[in-house]
Amino acid sequence: MSNYFNTLPLREQLNQLGVCDFMDSAEFLDGVNVLKGKKLVIVGCGAQGLNQGLNLRDSGLDVSYTLRAAAIEGKRDSWKNATDNNFTVGTYEELIPTADVVINLTPDKQHTAVVTAIMPLMKKGATLLYSHGFNIVEEGMQIRKDITVIMVAPKCPGSEVRAEYVRGFGVPTLIAVHPENDPEGKGLAQAKAYCVGTGGHRAGVLKSSFVAEVKSDLMGEQTILCGLLQTGSILSFDKMVEKGIDAGYASKLVQYGVEVITEALKHGGVTGMMDRLSNPAKIKAFEISEELKNIMRPLFQKHQDDIMSGEFSSTMMADWAAGDKNLLAWRAATGETAFEKTPAGDVKIAEQEYFDNYTLMVAFVRAGVELAFETMVQAGIKPESAYYESLHETPLIANTIARKKLFEMNRVISDTAEYGCYLFDQACKPLLADFMTKVDTDLVGKNFNEGKDGGVDNRTLIAINEALRTHEVEVIGTKLRKAMTAMKSIKTA
Amino acid sequence: MSQPVVHIANLNLKYQQKPVLQDLNWTINRYENWLLCGTSGSGKTSLAKAIAGVDHSYGNIKIEFNAQSNLPATVYYVANWFQFKDLEGQSNFYYQQRYNKQSTETTATVKAELESFGKKNALQFNEVDSILAALGFSELKHSTLIQLSSGEHKKLQLVKAIWLKPQLLILDLPYNGLDTLSRQNLNTLLEEISEAGTQLILISNDEELPSCLNRFAVIKEGQLVEISADERTGNEFDTLDQAVPAFLAEATVASSSAEIIKMIDVNVSYGDKRVLKNINWEVKAGEKWVLQGHNGSGKSTLLSLICGDHPQAYANNFHLFGNKRGSGESIWEIKERIGLISPELHWYFDPSATVFQSIMSGFYDSSGLFCDPGYSKKIQTDELVSYFGLDEYKNTLMNELPLGKQRLALLARTIVKNPELLILDEPCQGLDQQQTKHFNRLVDGLCKNGTTLIYVGHFESQLPACIEKRILLENGAVKSVENILENVENEASIENVENFEY
Numbered sequence: 001m002s003n004y005f006n007t008l009p010l011r012e013q014l015n016q017l018g019v020c021d022f023m024d025s026a027e028f029l030d031g032v033n034v035l036k037g038k039k040l041v042i043v044g045c046g047a048q049g050l051n052q053g054l055n056l057r058d059s060g061l062d063v064s065y066t067l068r069a070a071a072i073e074g075k076r077d078s079w080k081n082a083t084d085n086n087f088t089v090g091t092y093e094e095l096i097p098t099a100d101v102v103i104n105l106t107p108d109k110q111h112t113a114v115v116t117a118i119m120p121l122m123k124k125g126a127t128l129l130y131s132h133g134f135n136i137v138e139e140g141m142q143i144r145k146d147i148t149v150i151m152v153a154p155k156c157p158g159s160e161v162r163a164e165y166v167r168g169f170g171v172p173t174l175i176a177v178h179p180e181n182d183p184e185g186k187g188l189a190q191a192k193a194y195c196v197g198t199g200g201h202r203a204g205v206l207k208s209s210f211v212a213e214v215k216s217d218l219m220g221e222q223t224i225l226c227g228l229l230q231t232g233s234i235l236s237f238d239k240m241v242e243k244g245i246d247a248g249y250a251s252k253l254v255q256y257g258v259e260v261i262t263e264a265l266k267h268g269g270v271t272g273m274m275d276r277l278s279n280p281a282k283i284k285a286f287e288i289s290e291e292l293k294n295i296m297r298p299l300f301q302k303h304q305d306d307i308m309s310g311e312f313s314s315t316m317m318a319d320w321a322a323g324d325k326n327l328l329a330w331r332a333a334t335g336e337t338a339f340e341k342t343p344a345g346d347v348k349i350a351e352q353e354y355f356d357n358y359t360l361m362v363a364f365v366r367a368g369v370e371l372a373f374e375t376m377v378q379a380g381i382k383p384e385s386a387y388y389e390s391l392h393e394t395p396l397i398a399n400t401i402a403r404k405k406l407f408e409m410n411r412v413i414s415d416t417a418e419y420g421c422y423l424f425d426q427a428c429k430p431l432l433a434d435f436m437t438k439v440d441t442d443l444v445g446k447n448f449n450e451g452k453d454g455g456v457d458n459r460t461l462i463a464i465n466e467a468l469r470t471h472e473v474e475v476i477g478t479k480l481r482k483a484m485t486a487m488k489s490i491k492t493a
Numbered sequence: 494m495s496q497p498v499v500h501i502a503n504l505n506l507k508y509q510q511k512p513v514l515q516d517l518n519w520t521i522n523r524y525e526n527w528l529l530c531g532t533s534g535s536g537k538t539s540l541a542k543a544i545a546g547v548d549h550s551y552g553n554i555k556i557e558f559n560a561q562s563n564l565p566a567t568v569y570y571v572a573n574w575f576q577f578k579d580l581e582g583q584s585n586f587y588y589q590q591r592y593n594k595q596s597t598e599t600t601a602t603v604k605a606e607l608e609s610f611g612k613k614n615a616l617q618f619n620e621v622d623s624i625l626a627a628l629g630f631s632e633l634k635h636s637t638l639i640q641l642s643s644g645e646h647k648k649l650q651l652v653k654a655i656w657l658k659p660q661l662l663i664l665d666l667p668y669n670g671l672d673t674l675s676r677q678n679l680n681t682l683l684e685e686i687s688e689a690g691t692q693l694i695l696i697s698n699d700e701e702l703p704s705c706l707n708r709f710a711v712i713k714e715g716q717l718v719e720i721s722a723d724e725r726t727g728n729e730f731d732t733l734d735q736a737v738p739a740f741l742a743e744a745t746v747a748s749s750s751a752e753i754i755k756m757i758d759v760n761v762s763y764g765d766k767r768v769l770k771n772i773n774w775e776v777k778a779g780e781k782w783v784l785q786g787h788n789g790s791g792k793s794t795l796l797s798l799i800c801g802d803h804p805q806a807y808a809n810n811f812h813l814f815g816n817k818r819g820s821g822e823s824i825w826e827i828k829e830r831i832g833l834i835s836p837e838l839h840w841y842f843d844p845s846a847t848v849f850q851s852i853m854s855g856f857y858d859s860s861g862l863f864c865d866p867g868y869s870k871k872i873q874t875d876e877l878v879s880y881f882g883l884d885e886y887k888n889t890l891m892n893e894l895p896l897g898k899q900r901l902a903l904l905a906r907t908i909v910k911n912p913e914l915l916i917l918d919e920p921c922q923g924l925d926q927q928q929t930k931h932f933n934r935l936v937d938g939l940c941k942n943g944t945t946l947i948y949v950g951h952f953e954s955q956l957p958a959c960i961e962k963r964i965l966l967e968n969g970a971v972k973s974v975e976n977i978l979e980n981v982e983n984e985a986s987i988e989n990v991e992n993f994e995y
């Protein structure tokens with residue numbers, strides 16, 4: 001097996017990277033009909049497996065689960081998840097041969113082993129569905145030619161996929177058909193129907209490709225989503241302690257601040273987040289985020305280059321082969337940072353205080369979101385895809401930090417994301433060393449507005465507002481968010 | 494008489510920018526137990542929270558604790574609404590999540606919760622068991638918090654309050670969702686702790702109250718007005734006397750099937766715990782049912798099966814609207830025919846939607862509105878907004894309204910599509926008596942057109958008149974199914990139900 005993307009001629013590489021079509025809701029009028037009466041068998045019953053399955057069944061589809069024999073015999077959690085919810089569970093041999101659609105929702109690292117085991121059991125003309133394209137694109141998994149290969153990738157954690165469905169909505173979703181495996185031309189219709197079954201069609205669906213999904217997903221998670229949030233959190237905490245701010249307060253500000261700050265992204269994008277600051281703080285945050293962008297741009301570019309060339313995945317797969325030696329060592333090291341080991345203090349921090357006392361993080365987030373987006377677009381990824389993998393997911397990841405700090409974030413994200421996150425973090429900290437020596441507590445730990453009169457130069461402010469609002473991530477974001485929360489735009493007067 | 498216990502001088506309070514309390518004065522002396530009643534939205538909850546210092550403390554509220562007393566010198570407030578948190582201190586659970594089993598438990602058990610509460614407040618552990626028993630909570634000790642229904646969460650709060658015996662206890666609508674026996678027992682417990690020295694402020698519009706209450710008041714135009722014991726009835730809200738909006742009254746409701754519900758030996762269990770046992774129940778089109786039973790008897794599980802919210806529906810022999818459940822229908826096709834209100838639905842409803850959007854979302858059975866419903870649906874929604882007296886709040890966000898008003902909006906949402914099956918699970922929680930009466934009259938009006946009704950309510954006097962049949966659950970099984978004779982005196986039937994239940 002070799003990297004699928006690297007086997008393609010340049011023209012085709014660009015072609016696949018550029019697949020990006022924000023689908024009209026009229027494309028989903030056929031509902032789940034294409035899959036009605038078909039047998040859907042999900043492999044794995046973890047976060048995505050269980051919740052996608054619950055939704056599909058509630059949409060009137062026939063869903064069952066297959067698990068490896070050990071999980072069934074050992075009555076492991078995935079077995080319990082499925083049986084407690086009254087799903088049929090069987091071994092590969094029992095269920096795969098009956099399946100019209102096999103949905104592979106096992107961890108990415110296991111995909112080659114799992115697909116190799118189930119493929120011979122799949123009936124002729126069946127469909128294999130993924131929620132992430134790593135196996136096909138980076139590992140170059142070859143699928144039997146009679147099998148249709150599609151992807152339906154919800155851009156949210158599994159529990160969110162369920163929560164949004166039961167409230168009558170859904171989460172934004174990417175769908176794709178693998179051009180090498182669409183023998184009957186039914187791939188797209190099935191992917192659309194599956195997407196309706198999970199509720200994704202109500203929140204905005206992007207027609208993408210396996211290639212575009214993987215290259216943008218890897219880039220986003222390594223840089224802004226996990227990498228920069230980790231680096232920014234650790235540096236901020238260390239700075240506060242160095243400057244004599246109470247460690248409990250610092251720990252709390254960092255742990256929850258990143259969630260509060262990025263929550264503003266959900267509703268109003270980078271502009272909305274920056275608008276939470278006072279005018280002087282906004283100008284300062286803008287200036288330092290420009291500086292941060294300049295410092296970090298080469299690093300973002302290196303990550304994108306390594307992802308495109310396959311360098312990243314081959315390095316990581318070498319670590320898989322070595323029993324995750326690096327991954328485990330880096331994970332342990334993250335568990336030992338001072339931030340991780342200092343419990344959040346028992347202090348009350350009001351919502352606005354998280355902005356006023358943590359201007360530095362606002363600057364980090366703006367710099368990271370814009371850089372990740374710009375770098376992806378320069379590499380041939382379309383703005384819509386780049387938006388989902390940068391700005392859209394940032395608050396979702398920040399939420400995991402609020403729960404239990406970085407250790408929790410790295411536990412929840414995939415091993416692939418975790419590996420990339422550590423790579424980024426290790427390279428980024430030295431890059432920012434000089435910058436950090438200039439940072440004082442007005443940017444992190446204390447209210448930026450304290451002792452300032454609030455006056456600003458009007459023209460500077462107008463220029464900054466303009467620059468923020470017209471950035472391409474904002475332009476595309478406004479359009480996509482409208483689709484996600486159609487309710488917000490409805491005129492009720 | 495010594496120092497007053499609570500002394501409030503010229504308190505001004507705003508709720509979401511609007512003044513609710515204006516120069517309010519109130520003195521509570523030792524040995525006094527107050528009832529605070531009156532219309533929803535009058536400021537009862539704001540006042541209670543201010544005294545308890547929930548969000549802020551106020552300089553013009555002075556509380557003098559009794560230094561001689563051995564009861565904790567504290568004000569304890571039991572909110573009418575309670576959000577529990579998981580082990581990580583988060584509280585973002587979602588609607589009906591408790592029915593979706595995911596093995597990794599992230600919330601504490603009731604027992605662990607009580608242990609940590611007891612430890613924190615240095616309480617006697619042998620005292621809690623009798624309180625649990627009195628409120629019918631003993632069986633739930635090993636449940637995790639997420640498994641509890643909203644009524645059960647409320648009870649847990651009450652258990653803690655009574656166990657704690659604070660010097661001042663404020664209870665905000667404590668009877669909501671409690672069954673008859675628990676209400677009686679709660680009153681006895683309150684009388685006991687009042688005897689032991691706890692002073693009460695009780696917010697309620699209910700009729701059966703603990704006998705230790707000795708002062709009564711309402712909030713009128715932002716001020717506290719003392720009333721006599723028998724003056725306490727609700728008022729206002731006459732808008733509901735208007736005719737039912739034409740779009741609801743005229744259309745007869747077409748039933749898609751002569752048989753709305755048919756359950757054959759339906760069972761639901763969680764692990765070894767059987768929650769529903771061999772339920773057999775048929776509901777025919779146009780029938781008006783009341784569903785009753787003690788807290789924990791399985792009512793909400795039964796209803797969640799009907800509403801497409803429970804995964805175990807797929808493992809049972811059970812027909813809805815003429816189709817076997819799990820034969821290829823989607824839950825949205827089921828929900829389309831049902832108008833549902835329940836404490837659970839209210840609890841998890843999207844608080845960031847406006848009143849207008851919330852009502853309109855009833856057309857789509859979603860929590861919050863996600864698409865543009867078009868002109869005629871907006872007109873119909875407008876009619877209901879007026880009908881429920883909500884004009885002034887039309888564009889207000891739900892979370893900026895007091896619970897009673899939120900409830901009215903959700904009731905409008907329930908009926909906006911004039912569904913063929915109405916499921917009203919304690920629809921009038923948080924409303925005053927007058928509002929309840931009005932709403933039930935509306936239900937009677939709607940049901941004339943062929944609507945099928947399932948109504949959950951603990952008190953006979955608070956049921957709509959159109960009810961003809963009763964199903965009674967006890968410990969997960971059907972205890973009885975019976976026709977309710979027409980023209981039975983209210984009195985008689987209250988007794989009847991109490992005999993029945995226990």
Ligand SMILES: NC(=O)c1ccc[n+]([C@@H]2O[C@H](COP(=O)([O-])OP(=O)(O)OC[C@H]3O[C@@H](n4cnc5c(N)ncnc54)[C@H](OP(=O)(O)O)[C@@H]3O)[C@@H](O)[C@H]2O)c1
Pocket residue numbers: 043044045046047048049067068071076077078079104105106107108110113114131132153154155156157158414
């Ligand atoms: N998490 C997200 O937010 C997210 C979002 C979009 C897409 N995805 C994608 O969804 C897929 C599943 O991710 P997830 O987060 O749901 O994974 P997960 O929670 O870790 O669940 C994995 C499931 O696969 C089973 N499994 C593990 N190793 C296996 C093996 N060797 N053979 C067979 N089954 C095995 C596990 O069961 P046992 O160990 O009990 O056997 C478990 O049921 C991945 O492709 C991921 O990229 C995830």
